[in-house]
Amino acid sequence: MTAPAELLAVATEIAREAGDLARRRRSEGVAIAATKSALADIVTEADQEVEHLIRERLAAARPGDGFFGEESAPSASETGVTWVIDPIDGTVNYAAGIGNYAVSIAAVTGPVDPASWTAQAGVVYAPALGECFHATRGGGAWRGETRLRVSESSPAGALLGTGFGYDPATHAGDLATVAAVMPIARDLRRMGAAALDLSYVAAGRLDGYVERGLQPWDVAAGALLVTEAGGRLSQWEREERRRLFIAGGVSVHDEIVRLLAPKA
DSSP: OOOHHHHHHHHHHHHHHHHHHHHHHHHHOOOEEEEOSSTTSEEEHHHHHHHHHHHHHHHHHSTTOEEEESSSOOBOOSSSEEEEEEEEESHHHHHHTOSOOEEEEEEEESSSSTTTOEEEEEEEEETTTTEEEEEETTTEEEETTEEOOOOOOOTTOEEEEEOOOSSGGGHHHHHHHHHHHGGGEEEEEOOSOHHHHHHHHHTTSSSEEEEESOOHHHHHHHHHHHHHTTOEEEEEESSTTOEEEEEESHHHHHHHHHHHSOOO
């Protein structure tokens, strides 16, 4: 099997090229190309162009690998490696001119099923912010040359991140989730890009993170960052098609789980 460091080198080079393309397209002005599940969940032409670039570069660098992206049809792996891609995580931020967006690329092995795959390498590159977070399985999590570590619990309370679904029908449930975890929080951040939120947990900028309804491409790279930085993850189904995802330093993660776990 290809070493995680080799996969990371491929992912990092492509993520930087893709992110720089996204940033250029944003400076030129973006157009709305389609809608997804809800009116607010927009797709930009740049989103599709960036995924096309990533897919082309991966096909050239790693022929036979599988592909699982947000904007195009998946392809099966012949090598045991599949690339899980979010070309622009934080599309609404991107379209609005807010810099909290990122390219997320992860290389996984095993079945193309988040419950069964094993992440080997992951990159989250935020071109507007000038930051690149990366991790390999067993090799730690990093921001550039700085090794990352999740935060420890604080008597002042936890700084938590979250996100809300774009479907208005889900907002009441999302607000109830926030209300349930606020007893352990000193404050809350809602920044609009799950891959970056998870990177910030890995970097100790956020103590914990909770959101419902995330997709595999939202979390594939970020989840590896968290675990390689010493953090913990949990997820379970609270309702149909809206899996609850929890990440954080060990103590904060466990407190969130205690507050949100289904009662027997």
